[in-house]
Amino acid sequence: MNDAIWDRLQIAATRDEASIRRAYAVQLKRIDPEAEPARFIALRHAFEQARAFARAWPDDDEAAPFDASDTDAEIAPDGPAIATEVPDRIPEPAWAPAPLVAAAPTWMADVDAIERLIWSDTPAADIRDELIARTTQILHDPAMLSIAHAAEIERWAIDIAIDGMPRSDALLILAADHFDWVATAERWDCPPRIREVMKRYWDIGWVQSLERDGRADERFDEVYALALLRDPSLPPRSGPAAMVAALLGVIRRHHPTALHDVSPAAVTAWDAYLTRRDARWYRRAGRWLLSLSPAAWYDRRQPGTQAILARIWQYLVWTIGGAAFLFLCLVLIAIGPIGWVAAYNMMSHRSGYRS
Amino acid sequence: MIVGIDLGTTNSAVACFRNGAPELIPNALGELLTPSAVSLADDGQLLVGRPARDRQSTHPAQTATVFKRLMGTGRTTQLGRHTYLPEDLSALVLASLKRDAEAYLGAAVTHAVITVPAYFNDRQRKATRRAGEIAGFTVDRLINEPTAAALAYGIxxxxxxxxxxxxxxxxxxFDVSVVEVFDGVVEVRASAGDNRLGxxxxxxxxxxxxxxxxxxxxGLAGGARADRFEAVWRAAAERCRRTLSEAEEALFRIVWDGKEHVATLTAHAFEAAAEPLLHRLRDPVLRSLRDGGLRSDSLSDIVLVGGATRMPIVRRAVTRLFGRFPNASLHPDHAVALGAAVQAGLKARDAALEEVRLTDVCPFTLGVAAADHDTxxxxxxxxxxxxxxxxxxVPLSRSHGFQTIVDRQTKIQFQIYQGEARRASDNVLLDTVEVVVPPRPAGEVRADVRFSYDASGLLEVDVTIPITQQTFQRVVSEGDGDADTLDARRSALAALKIHPREAAPNAAAMARAERCYESFLGDQRERIGQMVMAFQAVLDRQEPHAIADLRRELEAMLDAMEGERFL
Structure with a gap:
């Protein structure tokens, strides 16, 4: 711990938050924050560092763990009195609402039931309806009007949505709409857990859009590939391999949680097949040709920016290579069978096999 | 002398710190609240406050209200032949408060602490500061409204x-602040709010x-008279809402085209219809608690401030949010002005406040737009x-380093934004700083951006390029607030004819009588009409005693007809 901090506060290093606060208050009154902002910034920095220190390592000397209420009572002997005064002593005003929560909170039973459902062995399709009903009940419980309770439920929903994925999808969607996590995810300070939930939320939407657009021609490739990835009984084959490879790429890159929505066995089978396919000599040659392109060179320096150039290069390689192949065929046809024999004789003569 | 001013959407108030306590200053009518309204009278004079407010329903085209909501937008309001910016209208209200304070204190008042909603953005704050300067004040400090209320409550x-x-x-x-008081230090832990809810x-x-x-x-509102209709309707709505605060049902009553229209509204229907608004109260509360690192059950108290918290439906909503009753012991309309006066006392280093310090927070995030690589x-x-x-x-100072992203890049542009959205352009753009850098391969040039934010909300940006040792400095622009235009606006406003302060009670009584004349029918309307004619006659003859007598009589009659009046 930096000594300068304690010098600034003019106390010895301590883990007692109350005395840190008192020292800060004393020092603060010696300066005028508006006239001397630099001194205030330094003091505030020292105070925050000291407080963080006190909170991170509560006092080891005390037998009991750090108890906030103890220190608070020490600095403000009448503090707790204010806190209890409010609900008890004020006579009930005329605008008082009806009693808030019924005697036995019903949401507790629902929470338990949902947890049991999610960790049970029942197929996901069968728990869906009950999950929706119980989640709706929890979210529309009158107790949800209290922000303390709502915050508690929000935390619980985040945990269960992430841990129970993908069985908790129905709950996840209801909770995301209720707590407006879409708006939260738009903010720079969105908590990582909510971001994780929202990734799943958008991926569900993406998969559903594929299912919905099943007949649309422009998404035929994706829809067909999704069907193949969902059915482990169909063995991988070369025909749709490009489509499946593209879809797997999209899923892994943009919709990672959608892997929950396809059959793991099919994905393993296809991955093995695609690896074998990529290992063939002509595909390796093609990749080597592509790596020669200026676009690929540029891409290594500025990743992800030159996809169009790569396309053009690919097109050039295919046309020039194809034209050369056609030309060879034409030459072979033109010289005719006699020519083939002659050419064969010439080659064997030169190699000296028949001598 | 420094005064504290609560410049509100509906009402404003001015207070000073004297004899160790904050004290509200009455206006020319002897009232502590001055409606934030400006109206152009038929003789070309400008009326401010109560009389202007009363003319809202009779002369909507010549009257401006709720202009605080337009602050910082630059939208103009036309009154008669002149057009006014929202800050000009606010300046007229502030100038009227200044005259009240000078009359009450018997000395020139040149300095002021003005309150702004905590969630006002930078542009709105600057507009408020300009309004104060146009009104002839030196604005020592802008203070957040909930902070002011907390100061009044806390000390x-x-x-x-x-x-x-x-x-x-x-x-x-709507604003929410979480505040703590220890050893004389009033510390705001977090603020959040909604600029468009009230x-x-x-x-x-x-x-x-x-x-x-x-x-x-x-079908009732007809073309050209639409704004008149709107104003009549709004006045009736205000009255009805206030009755609903005390009774289970209230009569909504308007007179239009000589016919009376009545509807009965119940508190229950009102609560159901206002549900979406009540729901919007949740989010700022949640955010302030989260930012303050607190749980709602660890709060020692919930202090209600602001006129709209008188509504039982709001109090019920608050009770449900926190699971306990809020504290309504502060005067909802006065607390903010009193707190501003305390801040003025702090600023003037009043001996009674020697052991008090206030630390406030910057309620929004400030940053720059940048480009970034993902995984x-x-x-x-x-x-x-x-x-x-x-x-x-605040005050505070923070810095952040950035690198160039393109080879041989020669300049870096920093767009300075205020807001919470992840996409920079969804936030409020405050300013742009462009710095020149030496051409080097991407990522080799570094720029350190330092933001310094002072207690009044002034942002200073420094950009340092370590390679070249160059520093670019910028105080985030004041918009059109430079000295010349301010002076021009001040003199333009000074040239306007403001209704004389001594005659304010007469103007107020007359405006109210005219409004009542239009909102009653039959015998009552006739009686008001006769009274107005008599009053006009003594006004023309300029007999002070007769005027005062008749005005009292007129007001007593209107009180009897209208019931208790409101601002």
């Missing part, structure tokens, strides 16, 4: 307080409900990089 008995929450629902804005929105709900019963086809190597533009995170204690 009156000088004891330590666990974190409490100030819930400030005013006429046009009592006026609840009036809209009443208007909508009444319209469903009285005029479902929208796949894709380049994303328009990413908001926060430099000063919201609810940090």
């Amino acid at each position: 009156h008995d000088r004891q330590d307080r666990e974190p409490f929450l100030v819930f400030d629902l005013g006429g046009g804005t 009592g006026e929105d609840f009036n809209d709900v009443v208007m909508r409900l009444a319209r469903e019963t009285i005029d479902p086809a929208d 796949f190597g894709n380049l994303h533009h328009d990413v908001f990089v926060p430099i000063i995170e919201r609810n940090s204690v």
